[in-house]
Amino acid sequence: MQDHIRNFSIIAHIDHGKSTLADRFIQICGGLSEREMAAQVLDSMDIERERGITIKAQAVRLNYTADNGETYQLNLIDTPGHVDFSYEVSRSLAACEGALLVVDASQGVEAQSVANCYTAIEQDLDVVPVLNKIDLPAAEPERVITQIEDVIGIEARDALTCSAKTGLGVREILEQLVSRVPPPQGNPQGELQALIIDSWFDNYLGVVSLVRIVNGRLAKGEKIRVMSTGQSHQVDHVGYASPKRVLCDALECGEVGIVIAGIKNVDGAPVGDTLTSAEQPAQAPLPGFQLVQPRVFAGLYPVDADDFEDFREALQKLRLNDSALNFEPETSGALGFGFRCGFLGMLHMEIVQERLEREYSLNLISTAPTVVYKAMTRGGEELEVENPAELPDPATLESVLEPVILARILLPQEFIGAVMQLCMEKRGTQRKMQYHGSQVSMEFELPLAEVVLNFFDRLKSISRGFASFEYEFLRFEPADLVKLEVMINGDKVDALATIAHRADAERRGRQLAEALREIIPRQMFDVAIQASIGSRIIARTTVKALRKNVTAKCYGGDATRKRKLLEKQKAGKKRMKQFGKVEIPQDAFMAVLSRDQKD
Numbered sequence: 001m002q003d004h005i006r007n008f009s010i011i012a013h014i015d016h017g018k019s020t021l022a023d024r025f026i027q028i029c030g031g032l033s034e035r036e037m038a039a040q041v042l043d044s045m046d047i048e049r050e051r052g053i054t055i056k057a058q059a060v061r062l063n064y065t066a067d068n069g070e071t072y073q074l075n076l077i078d079t080p081g082h083v084d085f086s087y088e089v090s091r092s093l094a095a096c097e098g099a100l101l102v103v104d105a106s107q108g109v110e111a112q113s114v115a116n117c118y119t120a121i122e123q124d125l126d127v128v129p130v131l132n133k134i135d136l137p138a139a140e141p142e143r144v145i146t147q148i149e150d151v152i153g154i155e156a157r158d159a160l161t162c163s164a165k166t167g168l169g170v171r172e173i174l175e176q177l178v179s180r181v182p183p184p185q186g187n188p189q190g191e192l193q194a195l196i197i198d199s200w201f202d203n204y205l206g207v208v209s210l211v212r213i214v215n216g217r218l219a220k221g222e223k224i225r226v227m228s229t230g231q232s233h234q235v236d237h238v239g240y241a242s243p244k245r246v247l248c249d250a251l252e253c254g255e256v257g258i259v260i261a262g263i264k265n266v267d268g269a270p271v272g273d274t275l276t277s278a279e280q281p282a283q284a285p286l287p288g289f290q291l292v293q294p295r296v297f298a299g300l301y302p303v304d305a306d307d308f309e310d311f312r313e314a315l316q317k318l319r320l321n322d323s324a325l326n327f328e329p330e331t332s333g334a335l336g337f338g339f340r341c342g343f344l345g346m347l348h349m350e351i352v353q354e355r356l357e358r359e360y361s362l363n364l365i366s367t368a369p370t371v372v373y374k375a376m377t378r379g380g381e382e383l384e385v386e387n388p389a390e391l392p393d394p395a396t397l398e399s400v401l402e403p404v405i406l407a408r409i410l411l412p413q414e415f416i417g418a419v420m421q422l423c424m425e426k427r428g429t430q431r432k433m434q435y436h437g438s439q440v441s442m443e444f445e446l447p448l449a450e451v452v453l454n455f456f457d458r459l460k461s462i463s464r465g466f467a468s469f470e471y472e473f474l475r476f477e478p479a480d481l482v483k484l485e486v487m488i489n490g491d492k493v494d495a496l497a498t499i500a501h502r503a504d505a506e507r508r509g510r511q512l513a514e515a516l517r518e519i520i521p522r523q524m525f526d527v528a529i530q531a532s533i534g535s536r537i538i539a540r541t542t543v544k545a546l547r548k549n550v551t552a553k554c555y556g557g558d559a560t561r562k563r564k565l566l567e568k569q570k571a572g573k574k575r576m577k578q579f580g581k582v583e584i585p586q587d588a589f590m591a592v593l594s595r596d597q598k599d
């Protein structure tokens, strides 16, 4: 049976048609009725559906009857397509022997698919190129084939062509998968070793894990051991998604499926860990995944202080299947008790915050995201600064280092000038430039702080959506950085502190003070806003006092109108924090980022 299994992923850039193609596969293999097909099935989280991007790895088992009359078990392991989530791609790929590289035939190769394709090649996967959207009049299969060969360097003459939309050529892809991707290796008689690809918390079942059986088999009722924690658990259920959940008696060697073992502790089955048998344990765990370092940090605080414990629990649950999420308790003079959280990038941060609010009904306020800096003290100590407010007094510091990345940008020639200008403005240095037909690939070294905030959006807008980009961390490098602080009515607001490059700090300080003046609502008294570098005040503005009570004009008037007004005020207040006597809305904390919005 093992030789009739094929485990594969789809590598594609966002919007190149991965979900549509996956739906076609499910349709051909008869996993769902027409009505159930109505909604795209592979993206199951609400947020994914709304944003139309795939975030969490999921797996679907399909039974495909090939032209040779044999039935194959195809396990499609989903991968996310956004630059922030490339670590999840390598996780999904670790469970596969093959990958389909899906490229939109009217768009061509994008940087992210190049990076993910390299990961697949490094992990020894067979990569089958597929050109999608061949139905579009703008499709240029010949150009894209040459581009795949040029940019990625894999043979693409025999690339498959299809339209996931009309279904044309889709069956042929499944045929090629069966003939080109090898079946899983592994010893079915060996001791159990199951790699945890993903784990998530279900309120009724406890921890549910998606695993790939590398050796041995895993049966219902068996006792298993989680190798990192040494704890044993009884397996209550094993099964798979077809895409509806199906329970079965066992997962065999080479298969991918889910395991539920009554694990209630959210840290009980971490991603990348190995499950083995408690009676006959394997000697060693499987090699896990590379641990990822969060690069962007922000403080998250419950608006209502009573929610703090719920917030902690929610973070623990989220972390279970999001190993890149990192958090530590932190206290802020302005915001109270909360957590300093580490994320992979801005999109990751937005998604985590949205999930916390939506799935755990929390109302949160966040500080502006920042990268991690290293501060070298005169005493020879090295400090990691994840919160700008914690940057020590410059007099005690030898130097401050910032993270630098290598950015690979792929773009049509005509945008070279604009992209170069953007990278220079962001303190970048050019490393390489290479032409591939009408496309150019460029490499820049850039300070991460300049990239995390809105580089991606700017890049997209100046290249009319055609440039794509991915990056990797290079090193920490000394830079001339200063702490920019904000005082409201004479008191420092720690949550509004940022670290800026000296050359840019004054301008940013002035901009920030100005932005705050517009954001902070008028109070019954004057509110003085000051921005400072060290002890030097660089900007000062005032929010003038409000003269009248907002509801005053409603007194004695229509009661519903008054209630409406109060409700409106209440809703507006939801995301405010009281600082001394001043109310600071959420937008104020994000004003720190507003410096580039002029373009």
Ligand SMILES: Nc1nc2c(ncn2[C@@H]2O[C@H](COP(=O)(O)OP(=O)(O)OP(=O)(O)O)[C@@H](O)[C@H]2O)c(=O)[nH]1
Pocket: 012, 013, 014, 015, 016, 017, 018, 019, 020, 021, 043, 052, 053, 054, 080, 081, 132, 133, 134, 135, 136, 162, 163, 164, 165, 166
């Ligand atoms: N014309 C045409 N449109 C297609 C085809 N395949 C997908 N699309 C459309 O392209 C858009 C993106 O398709 P998706 O399947 O959602 O893309 P995706 O790669 O899964 O995107 P993410 O989930 O965000 O990674 C949708 O509007 C599809 O209807 C195709 O073969 N032809």
